[in-house]
Amino acid sequence: MTVISYLIPISLILGGLGLAGFVYTIRSSQYDDPEGDSRRILSDDWDEHPKP
Amino acid sequence: MSANADPHRPHIAVCPGCIAAPDGPVEAAPTEARLALSLPTIHCQACISKVERGLADVPGIRSARVNLTLKRALIEADPDLHAADLIPVVEGLGYEAHELDLAQLSSTQTDRVGRDLAMRLAVAGFASMNVMLLSISVWSGASDATRDMFHWISAAISLPAVAYAGKPFFVNAWSALRVRRLNMDVPIVLALLLALVTSLWETSLSGEHAYFDAALTLTFFLLAGRYLDQRTRAVARSAAEELAALEVPRALRVVDGEETEVAVTELAIGDHVRVRPGGRMPVDGVIVEGQSELDRSLLTGETVPVFASAGQVVSAGEVNLTGPLMVQATAVGEETSLHRMADLVAIAESGRSRYTSLADKAAKLYAPGVHILSALAFVGWYLWTLDLRTALNIAAAVLIITCPCALGLAVPAVTTAASGRLFKRGLLIKNATALERLAEVDTVVFDKTGTLTEGAPAVTNLGDHSRRDLEVALALAEASSHPLAQALARAVQSAGIKPARVSDVVELPGFGTEGQLHDQTVRLGRLEWVGGTPVEATAAYLDAGDGKIRVFTFADSLRAGAEEAVAALQAAGKQVVLLSGDTEGPVAALATRLGIANWTSAALPEDKLERIHALTADGHKVLMVGDGLNDTAALAAAHVSISPATALDAARVASDVVLLGRDLAPIAEACTTAQKATRRIRENFRLATAYNVIAVPLAIAGLATPLIAALAMSLSSITVSLNALRLR
Numbered sequence: 001m002t003v004i005s006y007l008i009p010i011s012l013i014l015g016g017l018g019l020a021g022f023v024y025t026i027r028s029s030q031y032d033d034p035e036g037d038s039r040r041i042l043s044d045d046w047d048e049h050p051k052p
Numbered sequence: 053m054s055a056n057a058d059p060h061r062p063h064i065a066v067c068p069g070c071i072a073a074p075d076g077p078v079e080a081a082p083t084e085a086r087l088a089l090s091l092p093t094i095h096c097q098a099c100i101s102k103v104e105r106g107l108a109d110v111p112g113i114r115s116a117r118v119n120l121t122l123k124r125a126l127i128e129a130d131p132d133l134h135a136a137d138l139i140p141v142v143e144g145l146g147y148e149a150h151e152l153d154l155a156q157l158s159s160t161q162t163d164r165v166g167r168d169l170a171m172r173l174a175v176a177g178f179a180s181m182n183v184m185l186l187s188i189s190v191w192s193g194a195s196d197a198t199r200d201m202f203h204w205i206s207a208a209i210s211l212p213a214v215a216y217a218g219k220p221f222f223v224n225a226w227s228a229l230r231v232r233r234l235n236m237d238v239p240i241v242l243a244l245l246l247a248l249v250t251s252l253w254e255t256s257l258s259g260e261h262a263y264f265d266a267a268l269t270l271t272f273f274l275l276a277g278r279y280l281d282q283r284t285r286a287v288a289r290s291a292a293e294e295l296a297a298l299e300v301p302r303a304l305r306v307v308d309g310e311e312t313e314v315a316v317t318e319l320a321i322g323d324h325v326r327v328r329p330g331g332r333m334p335v336d337g338v339i340v341e342g343q344s345e346l347d348r349s350l351l352t353g354e355t356v357p358v359f360a361s362a363g364q365v366v367s368a369g370e371v372n373l374t375g376p377l378m379v380q381a382t383a384v385g386e387e388t389s390l391h392r393m394a395d396l397v398a399i400a401e402s403g404r405s406r407y408t409s410l411a412d413k414a415a416k417l418y419a420p421g422v423h424i425l426s427a428l429a430f431v432g433w434y435l436w437t438l439d440l441r442t443a444l445n446i447a448a449a450v451l452i453i454t455c456p457c458a459l460g461l462a463v464p465a466v467t468t469a470a471s472g473r474l475f476k477r478g479l480l481i482k483n484a485t486a487l488e489r490l491a492e493v494d495t496v497v498f499d500k501t502g503t504l505t506e507g508a509p510a511v512t513n514l515g516d517h518s519r520r521d522l523e524v525a526l527a528l529a530e531a532s533s534h535p536l537a538q539a540l541a542r543a544v545q546s547a548g549i550k551p552a553r554v555s556d557v558v559e560l561p562g563f564g565t566e567g568q569l570h571d572q573t574v575r576l577g578r579l580e581w582v583g584g585t586p587v588e589a590t591a592a593y594l595d596a597g598d599g600k601i602r603v604f605t606f607a608d609s610l611r612a613g614a615e616e617a618v619a620a621l622q623a624a625g626k627q628v629v630l631l632s633g634d635t636e637g638p639v640a641a642l643a644t645r646l647g648i649a650n651w652t653s654a655a656l657p658e659d660k661l662e663r664i665h666a667l668t669a670d671g672h673k674v675l676m677v678g679d680g681l682n683d684t685a686a687l688a689a690a691h692v693s694i695s696p697a698t699a700l701d702a703a704r705v706a707s708d709v710v711l712l713g714r715d716l717a718p719i720a721e722a723c724t725t726a727q728k729a730t731r732r733i734r735e736n737f738r739l740a741t742a743y744n745v746i747a748v749p750l751a752i753a754g755l756a757t758p759l760i761a762a763l764a765m766s767l768s769s770i771t772v773s774l775n776a777l778r779l780r
Contacts, residue, residue, distance in 0.1 A: 004198075008205065012182060019178040026167050026174075036120030039097035045105075 084114070087127040087135045088152040089142060090294060094123055099147065106145045110138065122290065124152065152294065166279075166286055172217040173275040179213035180268035184762075187265040191759050196258075203255040206264040211248065217271050218244055220278060236415040236460065239422045240274060243267075243451040250448040253441070261445065266452045266761045273457040273769045281464035281484075284471050291480050292710065303327075303334040306378065316385075323381045327372045329533050329561075333379065336388045339364050341378035343562035345534065347371040349501045349680065356590050357535070359562055359578070369681055374534050375561020409485040410733055411463045418459060426450040429752045442754070449756040453747045458740035458768035463733055465776035470729035473779065478713035479694075479722050486708035488733070489692040490726035492673045496621050496719075497664065497686070499678035500632035500639055503696060504614045504646070504716070507679075509536055509590060509606035511543040517602060523552035524596045525604065528565040528576035531557040536592045537565070537576070540604055564592070572597030589637065608638065610645070613717030618646045620720030627672070631655050631663060633682050660686040677719065679703055694719060725779075732779055736772045743768040 025031070045051075094103065100118045103125060107116035112130040119126065127138065135151040142149035186202040194202060221244070225237040244267050251262040304326040305314045311326060316334045319325065324340065327333060345357040348370050357373055360366065366379060368388040430447035434440065471481045481487060498504050514522070522544050529541040530551060554574060557567035564577015575582050575595040582593040584601030594602040621628055630651035632639045639653035652663070660678075664686045667674050676683070676690035679699035684706045687693040693707035696714075704710055711718065747764040750756045 008186075011185065012205075012209075015178050015182045019174060022174045022178075023171065026171055031170070033119040033121045036100060036118065039120065040100065042097040043101050045101055 085129050085131045088154050089125045090150040090152050091123050093148045169279045173279050176217035176272040179209050180272045183265045183268050200258050203262045210264040234419040239419050243455045246448040247452050250444050263758050270455050274460045277460040277464045280468045284468045288482050319384045321381050325379045327377045331372050333366050333368050333370045335381040336367050336383035337379040337381045340380045342375050344375035344377050345373040422454045446754050449751040452761050453751045457765050458772045461772050462736035465773045466729050466732045469776050469779045477718045479718050480710040483708040487726045487729050491730040493675040495627045495672040496675045497629045499683045502679040505608035506611050509539045510609040512605050512607045521596050522549050525594050527551035527554035531565045532559050611716050613715035617716040617719045631660050657682040664689045
């Protein structure tokens with residue numbers, strides 16, 4: 001049963017990471033243009049290097 | 053010197069927040085301009101890149117980003133750049149572009165509410181998943197110290213998570229209780245609090261049942277309902293804002309002969325304003341210079357343009373047709389007749405707020421019922437066992453099981469599905485209860501000009517004229533921007549006729565066009581100017597040089613889908629009424645053509661309003677469809693109202709539904725969809741009740757476990773959502 005003393009914190013931390021990730025995406029306005037963002041991946045404008 | 057010490061500005065800095073509010077025109081020049089363009093025709097990735105690249109090449113633009121969801125481009129640029137300069141650039145790329153007034157787009161604010169809800173939804177979701185994991189171990193047999201530890205961990209997650217995620221419910225419930233009323237949120241909050249308190253108590257006593265997972269899933273499902281509701285309304289609001297933002301309120305103020313473009317709000321009484329042909333009057337005033345014709349159809353419903361010259365009084369909202377006019381303002385902003393009409397609307401509107409939505413009706417039955425049931429269970433069990441712990445546990449179980457998860461989802465899930473479907477067909481549902489009201493409609497009242505008709509004339513007697521006359525007419529008509537001339541030119545051109553060689557064509561604003569053909573003067577224009585015998589219909593008169601006067605008659609062309617809409621509504625058993633401010637001739641003709649038996653012409657705004665009141669008093673539920681200022685009071689007084697996107701701002705504000713496309717046909721479909729949606733909502737209520745009928749006796753009997761509560765809650769919420777999806 002000692003294994004749960006590792007597993008429970010791990011599950012909580014993983015869940016927390018997911019939540020933190022979601023909070024980050026909301027804060028950085030990643031849901032403002034879902035339609036446009038899903039299509040921008042097809043653009044080859046910044047394939048060579050990231051947009052400065 | 054501090055702002056407080058300045059005796060000339062005593063009202064500043066009364067509170068810290070007031071300092072930020074500008075006290076007048078901002079003095080400092082902005083270092084950057086934010087512009088917005090509406091791009092209704094963009095649809096793919098290639099469009100995005102093309103527009104962004106095209107805009108980035110314009111000198112002065114710092115950044116441009118296209119939002120495909122909103123079909124909008126947001127641009128940051130040097131302050132001296134105007135949106136008007138960018139429209140040709142985008143049009144050159146092959147896309148339609150319109151300027152948007154950023155002041156009207158407060159989407160950032162609605163965004164914040166949506167984000168806030170999404171964040172709380174996420175917290176509730178993540179926390180409930182973790183707690184559910186622990187709960188499942190408990191249900192599958194964890195015991196003693198392990199179970200206690202799981203319960204304590206659940207408590208450590210649930211308490212802060214519910215405190216954060218449940219804030220909207222706490223706030224709503226408190227504001228209802230403070231005015232001694234019950235709303236749906238009161239039993240929710242009570243269930244949440246009781247669940248947490250009894251669970252904590254049980255946990256501290258090493259008890260078997262804890263409802264931490266139930267408290268969290270409850271929050272999660274309810275937040276999902278709220279979020280859907282908010283999303284639907286945000287979409288509607290942002291589309292409505294966009295319509296308003298498309299009309300950029302600017303005017304040309306003339307000071308000492310020099311024109312400057314200013315915002316309409318900056319105009320003052322006595323200012324001279326220049327109104328170009330095609331422009332709308334920004335103020336009430338008197339014409340001081342120029343001659344033209346005015347289109348007053350949005351205010352009165354009349355289709356025939358009115359002659360205007362110096363000395364004539366004009367009202368805000370009228371459209372100048374032919375010549376430039378100089379107007380001296382006599383009333384601006386809130387004082388204009390346009391705004392006084394809007395006040396009529398406010399009065400009419402107060403009657404409508406009496407409508408109680410299905411959700412409110414359900415809540416009215418539900419909230420007291422649940423409280424009484426749970427209190428009875430508590431008292432009964434306490435008297436039976438004299439054990440406070442058991443009694444409290446059972447009362448909590450009753451509250452949790454009857455929790456309005458499914459009720460909270462029942463309405464938003466259906467309205468989201470229905471609004472989404474109607475939005476695709478070009479109907480924007482602005483009001484939350486509009487669908488329910490639309491479903492009850494049995495009488496439809498239409499306005500004529502601009503609603504059933506395009507509000508644009510079409511020639512009716514082209515075949516009566518010789519080819520030579522038409523050639524002359526075309527040459528003269530092409531030189532004018534008057535709507536009758538334009539309609540005539542279009543009709544003749546489409547008949548494949550080339551213009552005659554008329555020289556020295558000049559337009560006399562307010563009268564017509566004149567030119568020379570074979571040393572003879574030819575004229576196309578008003579009766580009083582050209583001469584000839586007057587005819588009944590809207591007409592333009594042509595003198596082709598030989599002294600004989602030809603008459604071109606015009607009728608308003610029918611809007612696409614008008615016949616289908618009227619036929620479909622009548623087929624659905626609804627009474628259709630036509631109320632118009634126009635003269636008897638055109639109204640009667642249109643009514644006969646559409647098969648509307650019940651029509652009234654020359655109706656004043658008050659007449660329309662009275663008619664709606666009379667119909668309502670007879671027990672009819674009236675749907676009003678109209679676009680003009682003369683319709684706004686009727687729109688607001690009707691049970692539910694629809695206006696086309698081309699309507700005046702005031703009319704759109706007064707109506708519940710806005711028709712985005714040109715086609716009228718979706719109106720009939722909207723009624724059917726609304727009926728279906730209301731049926732689904734009722735079904736959902738019945739489903740939710742059915743679950744309660746099964747689960748509540750178990751809870752009262754003390755047989756409910758957290759597992760049963762979780763199952764009942766999830767199953768009912770999921771069935772209700774799936775039932776809503778059947779609407780498509």
